[in-house]
Amino acid sequence: xxxxxxxxxxxxxxxxxxxxxxxxxxxxxxxxxxxxxxxxxxxxxxxxxxxxxxxxxxxxxxxxxxxxxxxxxxxxxxxxxxxxxxxxxxxxxxxxxxxxxxxxxxxxxxxxxxxxxxxxxxxxxxxxxxxxxxxxxxxxxxxxxxxxxxxxxxxxxxxxxxxxxxxxxxxxxxxxxxxxxxxxxxxxxxxxxxxxxxxxxxxxxxxxxxxxxxxxxxxxxxxxxxxxxxxxxxxxxxxxxxxxxxxxxxxxxxxxxxxxxxxxxxxxxxxxxxxxxxxxxxxxxxxxxxxxxxxxxxxxxxxxxxxxxxxxxxxxxxxxxxxxxxxxxxxxxxxxxxxxxxxxxxxxxxxxxxxxxxxxxxxxxxxxxxxxxxxxxxxxxxxxxxxxxxxxxxxxxxxxxxxxxxxxxxxxxxxxxxxxxxxxxxxxxxxxxxxxxxxxxxxxxxxxxxxxx
Numbered sequence: 001x002x003x004x005x006x007x008x009x010x011x012x013x014x015x016x017x018x019x020x021x022x023x024x025x026x027x028x029x030x031x032x033x034x035x036x037x038x039x040x041x042x043x044x045x046x047x048x049x050x051x052x053x054x055x056x057x058x059x060x061x062x063x064x065x066x067x068x069x070x071x072x073x074x075x076x077x078x079x080x081x082x083x084x085x086x087x088x089x090x091x092x093x094x095x096x097x098x099x100x101x102x103x104x105x106x107x108x109x110x111x112x113x114x115x116x117x118x119x120x121x122x123x124x125x126x127x128x129x130x131x132x133x134x135x136x137x138x139x140x141x142x143x144x145x146x147x148x149x150x151x152x153x154x155x156x157x158x159x160x161x162x163x164x165x166x167x168x169x170x171x172x173x174x175x176x177x178x179x180x181x182x183x184x185x186x187x188x189x190x191x192x193x194x195x196x197x198x199x200x201x202x203x204x205x206x207x208x209x210x211x212x213x214x215x216x217x218x219x220x221x222x223x224x225x226x227x228x229x230x231x232x233x234x235x236x237x238x239x240x241x242x243x244x245x246x247x248x249x250x251x252x253x254x255x256x257x258x259x260x261x262x263x264x265x266x267x268x269x270x271x272x273x274x275x276x277x278x279x280x281x282x283x284x285x286x287x288x289x290x291x292x293x294x295x296x297x298x299x300x301x302x303x304x305x306x307x308x309x310x311x312x313x314x315x316x317x318x319x320x321x322x323x324x325x326x327x328x329x330x331x332x333x334x335x336x337x338x339x340x341x342x343x344x345x346x347x348x349x350x351x352x353x354x355x356x357x358x359x360x361x362x363x364x365x366x367x368x369x370x371x372x373x374x375x376x377x378x379x380x381x382x383x384x385x386x387x388x389x390x391x392x393x394x395x396x397x398x399x400x401x402x403x404x405x406x407x408x409x410x411x412x413x414x415x416x417x418x419x420x421x422x423x424x425x426x427x428x429x430x431x432x433x434x435x436x437x438x439x440x441x442x443x444x445x446x447x448x449x450x451x452x453x
Contacts, residue, residue, distance in 0.1 A: 016042045017134055020061035022052040022078065023096070024070045028119075032065070035123035041130070049073025053081060056088060063133065065126065068097035068104065076104070079111045094129055096121075105143055116143040163198030166452040167329055167370065167409075170194060171209020172445035174333070174376055174390070174412035175235050182418035187447025190235040191333045191412060193372065195322050200302045203227045204320055204331050206269070209447060210239030214246075222250025226301055228294075228308075229257040230333060231317035232268045240269045241278055251287035256306075259293050260316025266291040294318070309364035311335035313389035321364060327453045330365050330405075332373040333412045337361075338395045340386050342379070345398035346436045355402070362403055370451060371405040374412035378425065393425065394432055401438035411445040 019041045023029040033043045044059050046052040048071040056064070064082075068075035075095060082088040095108055098119040108116060115129055125144065131137060171189030178188035190207030201223055203213065217225065225245060230236060245251040257265030270282040299306040303325065308318040312335055319332035338354060348355055350362065365371065375396035377385050382392035390412065391399070400408050410429065413422060426444050433439050443449070 016040055017062045017130070018042045018044075018059060019063055019065060019130070020044050020046060020052065020055050020059055021065045022046045022049070022070060022075065023065070023067045024048060025067075032123050032126060035127060036130075039127055047071070049075065049078045052078050056082070056091070061091070063092040063094065063130065065094050065096060068095055068099060068108075076107055076111075079108065079114070083111050092133055094126065096126075118144065160452075164452050165195075165197050165325055165327060166450050167331075167372065168194040168196060168213075168451075169209075169372075169409070169411065169445050169449045170213040170447065171205075171207040171239070172411045172413055172447055172449070173207075173235075173415060174374065175415050177208045177235075178415045182420070185419040185446060186413060186422055186444065188415075189447050190238065191230075192239060193331050193333075195304070195324075195329065197302065197304060197324060200304055201225045202301060202304060202306070202322070205230055205236045205333065206238070206240040206243065207235050208239045208242075211242040211244075212447075214242070214244040217245050217251075218248070222248065222252075224252045224254070226299075227253055227255045228299075228306065228320055229255065229265060229269075230311075230319060230331075231313065231315050232257070232265070233315070233334075236333070237269055237272065241273050241280070246285045246287045246289060247280075249286045252290070253287055254290040254292060256292045256294050256299065258316040258318060264291070265293075307364075309361050311361060312337060312339055312358070317389075319361070319364070321368065325453065327370075328368045329370045330368045330372065332361075332365075332371070334374060334389055335361070335391060336387075336389050337391050337399045341395055342383055342392070345394045345401075345432060348395075348398045348402065350402055362399075365399075365403040365405065368403065368405050370407050370409065371400060371403070372409045372411055372445070373399065375410050375429065376412050376414050378428070393429060397429060397432045397436060397438070400433070400440050401436055405440060407441040407443070407451075409443045409445050409449070409451065413445070 019036055021029055021032055021043055023045065024047045029045045033045060036043045044055055046055045050072045066075045066078060079093060082091055094115040094117060096117045096119055100118045105116065108114060117125060171192035173188050173190050177190050189209035191205040192207045192209030192213055193204040194213060195202040201217065203225060206227060206229065246253060255265060272278060273281055275281055294308055305323045307321050311317050311319045311332060317334055319330060319335060322329045337358060341354060373396060374391055375393040376390035377392050379392055379394045422444055430442060
């Protein structure tokens with residue numbers, strides 16, 4: 001059957017030209033097929049490179065429209081194959097690609113004279129190329145770059161709003177600070193966290209990371225800093241004498257701690273500044289420092305509510321939860337969940353006899369948006385460290401599932417675990433979480449990490 005194609009007042013009697021469209025993105029192939037068929041072309045579609053070569057033998061197209069990136073065999077391989085065969089050496093090809101890079105374009109042009117259309121393009125541009133080819137209209141083979149993307153009135157380049165509520169981790173190591181190239185990725189400062197509302201400065205624990213936090217506070221001038229202490233083991237208080245704001249007039253620091261410590265919280269923190277240990281004594285501090293005992297009542301700081309719950313760790317140890325602006329963040333650096341358990345985490349349920357005694361901490365953490373919780377020991381190492389006050393990785397994974405935490409930042413890294421060991425541990429954590437059916441959003445903490453609401 002002969003088809004009469006009417007175009008721009010010009011009637012051209014011709015046989016329907018066969019176009020093979022090699023394109024794996026269905027939305028694009030449908031759009032182009034429809035446009036071509038509307039203009040009298042016979043179209044077939046191949047969705048990968050191998051099918052393209054098969055269709056060329058069967059369909060015998062007059063022209064090939066070839067995508068560069070396709071499954072099984074990419075467009076460049078298809079093109080090379082065609083040019084190597086005598087039967088297809090002269091087959092007209094229009095390459096369509098989104099890769100507007102000189103490397104790919106040079107490779108294409110080395111295969112012989114072909115047209116190249118850079119995606120995205122309007123089907124009308126392809127139709128014009130076909131008219132030029134089949135009606136021998138003047139044309140120049142080469143690259144037709146995308147030119148129809150509208151220029152933006154101004155470049156979109158957002159700047160992070162650091163006044164948004166966020167958690168910042170100033171120290172993420174447990175037991176003792178470490179340093180050296182092997183720890184460069186995760187850092188070596190001991191426990192120190194900040195919750196920042198953009199107005200309030202709220203700190204949790206005074207490990208060696210508190211020094212860097214204190215330096216950052218100076219730029220904003222004197223303010224009221226709230227410092228909550230989970231417990232007074234050395235790695236959680238050793239940064240206090242190096243917290244610069246305590247030496248600067250105008251700063252006010254309110255320290256919150258439990259009553260259950262052998263000494264009161266002031267004696268423990270400032271006792272590190274005894275003249276036998278430190279060159280500056282308590283009386284030399286210039287900031288106003290308040291010491292407050294925690295009780296069962298929430299602490300309100302502006303629009304922030306801070307609550308606490310006791311954890312499984314030697315001494316009077318607590319974890320904290322911040323509730324603010326519809327966001328809940330729990331900070332639990334020391335907690336030996338299910339102390340002594342070395343079985344599979346997949347077997348643990350909320351109503352299991354082994355789990356029931358831990359209901360207070362589980363209830364405290366129920367549905368928390370962000371859980372900052374330790375997992376210091378690998379399952380293989382934990383049996384030798386039972387009773388040391390830190391979680392087995394496997395049971396920590398179970399904890400996140402039992403409470404339905406939405407995101408987990410793992411903290412209190414063992415000082416023996418360098419960056420390579422922690423990366424391996426992270427991969428193992430993801431594996432365990434998949435096995436127990438709780439592929440939670442997971443991050444390994446590092447010094448300086450900030451997590452925004």
